[in-house]
Amino acid sequence: MSRNRFMLILRCLHFSSEANEEDRLAKIRPIVDHFNNRMNDIYYPGKQLSLDESMVLRREHLQFRQYIKNKCHKYGVKLYVLAEPEGTVIKFQIYGGAGDDTSGIGHTQKIVLKLLEEKLDSGHSVYMDNYYNSYDLAVKLLNRQTYCTGTLNKNRKGNPIDLATVTLRKGENKSLFLNGVHVGKWKDKRCVLYLSTEHDNEMMEVTNKRGTVLVKPSAIIHYNSFMSGVDLQDQMLSYYPCERKTMRWYKKIFFHTLQMSLSNAFHLYEYNKFSTNSKLNFYDLRLHILEKLLPKPPQIAEKMSTKHILTKIENVKARQKKRVRRQELSRK
Structure with missing residues (x-):
């Protein structure tokens, strides 16, 4: 084309x-x-x-x-x-x-x-940020056997008033439970309000990139691990x-x-790849898909590898055949 x-x-x-x-x-x-x-x-x-x-x-x-x-x-x-x-x-x-x-x-x-x-109704765990999360949505999803975890906007309707006004020191965590919904507030560098219908208020140790061991709520750790799918895409x-x-x-x-x-x-x-020896990156995969979708080019006859060179033919006279002249009979 x-x-x-x-x-x-x-x-x-x-x-x-x-x-x-x-x-x-x-x-x-x-x-x-x-x-x-x-x-x-x-x-x-x-x-x-x-x-x-x-x-x-x-x-x-x-x-x-x-x-x-x-x-x-x-x-x-x-x-x-x-x-x-x-x-x-x-x-x-x-x-x-x-x-x-x-x-x-x-x-x-x-x-x-x-x-x-x-x-x-399949038991999935959905991770969302504070733009989507709310107490009402968490209850609706929990009734459909779907769990949700993520950060929570402090001004969202339905939030517990006690957590909005509580004062925490660095590393402290406070949680409230209602109808299977866990709403927590944890302070690291700043206060983080979060919601989860799957994880409780357990504190877990995690090691950051610098090798420092930190203690965070399990809901925050799982949120940081599973939330970045769209950003990676x-x-x-x-x-x-x-x-x-x-x-x-x-x-x-x-x-x-x-x-x-x-x-x-x-x-x-x-x-689904079975062999770890051959690694195909995203760029190479795109090229392979293009090769499969595009039609095969027409086969063209290969050029001769030898060059055409003029050569002199020896003993030309010896190979010449004698030609007999045609004689026409004259009319008398």
Whole structure:
């Protein structure tokens, strides 16, 4: 395929011809649904899951463009991603603005329940930050046999008042339990409010990068271990970006989804490889997939290795045959 033909296909690329003014994501909805359905059909994750936001870079004007200061791409289209701790994306959803079906009161609860729709009642442990966690959500998930652990916003509705006003010294921890929900407050350099329906108020020792032994609540230790799945996936995709700055937003989402599929394939390869002698990195795996998808080049006849050189033929006269002239009979 020539470059001009590829650019023509890319310019005309679209995924939905139906005009839907109510759904801002109609142009990319088939791709998102296809990815989520395929992952639900072919792969079932382990017990631990992490839920966090991801960003697709978009600086141009867009109705549902968002800003997240602690992300690599601070401006862009926000994705709510459910992933495994090592970075395998299970399901994702695009934030479509105020008119979205998950917007309004209880927005974060709707997002969590939507992403966990197929994984409820299975005993999973979900790790989330303070943007999602709340006492009401923890009770709802616990009733569906799903555990949650993570940090908690101190101004969240339903928080115990006693923990908000208590004063702690460094290293101290205070916990309250209600309806199977553990809400704790622990002070290290600053006070951290956390919530868990799986871990109690046990204090555990952990060694940091400098070799110092620290004592932390078990909920905080597990949260730090299993929460970074979405960030690891973003880090891996940042090594080989393929989205152009001038590309339309729905095409960027399409290529980002394609990148997530490649990342998932790499994680499955790492998990299921039988030989440890041959290590295939993410870049080499992408090249192998491209070689399998592209058609084989046509076979071209090999060139002769020897050069054509003029040589003199000896004894030419000896090999010449005598020619007999044809004699025509003259008419008389």
